[in-house]
Structures are given as C-alpha cells and as structure tokens.
Amino acid sequence: MDKLKAVTDALGHATSAGQMSLPKVGIPGSSVVTGELHFLEEAMNPARIKQYLSHAADQEKAKGMKWLLAMMSKGDDASEFFPDVVKVLVCKQVEVKKMVYMYLTRYADHNATCRELALLSINSFQKDLVASTQLVRALALRVLSSIRVPEIIQIQLLAVKKCASDSSPYVRKCAANALPKIYRVDRDQLEALVSILAKLLGDSSCIVLSSAATALSEMCPLRLELLHPHFRKLCHLLADLDEWAQIDLLGILARYVRGNFCDPAPGASAVRREIALFRSAAHGAAAFQTSALGKAVCSTGAQGGELPARTALEGRRTVKRRVVKKAFYSDEEDESGEEEIEIGPPAETSQGAAPTARHGGDAG
Numbered sequence: 001m002d003k004l005k006a007v008t009d010a011l012g013h014a015t016s017a018g019q020m021s022l023p024k025v026g027i028p029g030s031s032v033v034t035g036e037l038h039f040l041e042e043a044m045n046p047a048r049i050k051q052y053l054s055h056a057a058d059q060e061k062a063k064g065m066k067w068l069l070a071m072m073s074k075g076d077d078a079s080e081f082f083p084d085v086v087k088v089l090v091c092k093q094v095e096v097k098k099m100v101y102m103y104l105t106r107y108a109d110h111n112a113t114c115r116e117l118a119l120l121s122i123n124s125f126q127k128d129l130v131a132s133t134q135l136v137r138a139l140a141l142r143v144l145s146s147i148r149v150p151e152i153i154q155i156q157l158l159a160v161k162k163c164a165s166d167s168s169p170y171v172r173k174c175a176a177n178a179l180p181k182i183y184r185v186d187r188d189q190l191e192a193l194v195s196i197l198a199k200l201l202g203d204s205s206c207i208v209l210s211s212a213a214t215a216l217s218e219m220c221p222l223r224l225e226l227l228h229p230h231f232r233k234l235c236h237l238l239a240d241l242d243e244w245a246q247i248d249l250l251g252i253l254a255r256y257v258r259g260n261f262c263d264p265a266p267g268a269s270a271v272r273r274e275i276a277l278f279r280s281a282a283h284g285a286a287a288f289q290t291s292a293l294g295k296a297v298c299s300t301g302a303q304g305g306e307l308p309a310r311t312a313l314e315g316r317r318t319v320k321r322r323v324v325k326k327a328f329y330s331d332e333e334d335e336s337g338e339e340e341i342e343i344g345p346p347a348e349t350s351q352g353a354a355p356t357a358r359h360g361g362d363a364g
Helices: 002-016 046-053 058-073 079-090 094-107 112-119 122-128 134-145 150-163 169-185 187-201 206-219 224-240 243-260 268-290 292-300
Strands: 317-325 335-343 357-360
Touching: 046 058, 046 079, 058 079, 058 094, 079 094, 079 112, 094 134, 122 134, 122 150, 134 150, 134 169, 150 169, 150 187, 169 187, 169 206, 187 206, 187 224, 206 224, 206 243, 224 243
Parallel strands: none
Antiparallel strands: 317 335, 335 357
16 A cells, blocks of 8 residues: 555656646546547537637647537538638648538538638639649539539539549549539530540549449430440449449440340240230130139030130240350350240140240350
C-alpha cells in the first residue's frame, strides 16, 4: 500500500506541475465523451459556430465545419450557415476543403438563397476543377452540377467534358453522374451529353462504366447504337459492375441483342407455339370427354365419339433446331448439333404425351 500511495502521489505532482498529461479515456457505460464524439453528443451555439468559420486559423475553421457536418448527420437544418461556409472555400487546407464541399453538395440547391450564393462561387469551383487532389476535383464537379440553374448549363457542360478526360477514374465517374443532372435541367442538351456519354462508355474502369450505364438508362435508353463499339467489353465486365448498374445494363443489353442479333434457334419459337397449341388442344379434349355432352356422345357410340379435336391432333411433324453444349473448361471447345422434335400426339392415344425429341447431327 505504501508503494502504491507513493506512485499515485508522484503522478499527482507530475500532472499538477505540467510535466505529464494523462489521456482522457472513455469508460463504457459512463457519460464521459472523448475524442471528436462530442460534436455529435453536445449542442453548440450558432453564433459560436460562425466565429469558428470566420477565424483566420485553419484549425478553427475545421472545428466549425465538424460541428456543421455533425448537425447534418443528425438531420438538423444547417442551411443558415451557407454564407459563412462559402467564404471558407478559399482555405488551402485539403481536409477543410473536403468538408466544405460535403456541405455545399448538400445545400447548393436547398433554396433560392443558397442557389444564388452558390452562383457567386462558380469561379472557386472552376479553380478547384484543376486541383492536385482528385477528391477536390470530384467534389467541385459534384457541387457545380448540383446547381439547377439553366443560365450556367454551358459552364456545367464544359466542366463535365473536361472531367470526362481526367486521369482519375473517380473524377470520370463523377462526370458520368453529372450527365443526368444536367439533362433534368435542360433536355435540349441531349446531343451534347450523348457525345460525352459515348466517350465514357469506352472507358476501361468498372466504376466509370457503372455510372455511364446508369446515365444511358436514364437519359437515352433507346440509343442502342452507342453500344456498337463496346458490346463485347460490356458483356465481359458486367459481373464487375456495381449491383444497381448491373440491373440497368442487363435491360439495355437485352434490348440490344433482340434488335441486332439473329435468332440462334430459328425453329424454337415455332416449336414453342406448336407445343402450346398441342397442350391446349389436349386439355380441351380431356375437358370435353369429362363433360356431360362428351359422355352422352360416347355412350351413343356415334362416330362423333371420336373427339373433334382429334383431327387437329393427328398430324405429326418433325422440326429441327440447333443445340449448343457449352464447354466447361477453358481448354475445351463448344459442341453443337441438331435436335429433331416431333410435334403432335403419340399415335396410340388422342390425349398424347409431351413431344418427344431425338438428337441428330454430329458434334461440331
């Protein structure tokens, strides 16, 4: 006990003399808030936040932005600070600029006042489009394309066209995401947007192709000629796209295949129609036999007891169709052959079983 008391006394003297500082550690289940969690747990006076944002030191500006992002994450309205945040755009620190653009992306089109103030900051957005950090370039484009004002459509088009050729895949992805935003504001710019979209569809990055496929599905889903140079590549990379883009691209590719490819099994559709007719006729014959009229006809022994549907079922014919067996291993080749399907009921009964098939042709 004496040794323990001596150690605690020494720590107390060192701490009080400023020689040593003990970290504040939060205890589970206690009300002690440590680190940056207090931004979420505590409330801050709006006037104090504005003081942080107008401070000359970047560290104080970062503190004010953290308070605003905490308010946004809790669902509170922070649009009243928009004029103060716009002034922080001139900050050179990358971390502060990232937080500023997160805020501006959320509130750039919040109301008429925010939209007007965002228009006054277009020069700052355009400067950041050539920043050295890819995230800053992408965020600047996101904010610029989020301003829904027809008067700056040409500025937005130039920015998107420039970012579509950026060296960063993330910036090119943001350029693809900006295309539908501009299209919603001014649909007359479709041809200019399609020219940019055609370039993005030729990209090799999956994240860019995901956004480009979504933009194609939203803006011009019937412009299937855009897929001509990229069809095989899109089929190859389909599994690597994100889940939502896969859904959009599958629908586009299905329409493209129907319109630009020949039927691989020309007789298959006719076979399906014959099978459907056969099944419906057989079902009608069975229903007729079980009905009161059918029983009466059969009991009289009249020739009409042979069901009228039988004459339609007696004809049997053979239809050929091509069958391809895909190879399982990469070093194997596909095997193809012909399959003959007999249409019509078996000779011994009018009810008939399902059509039988026999294989013909050699493996190709």
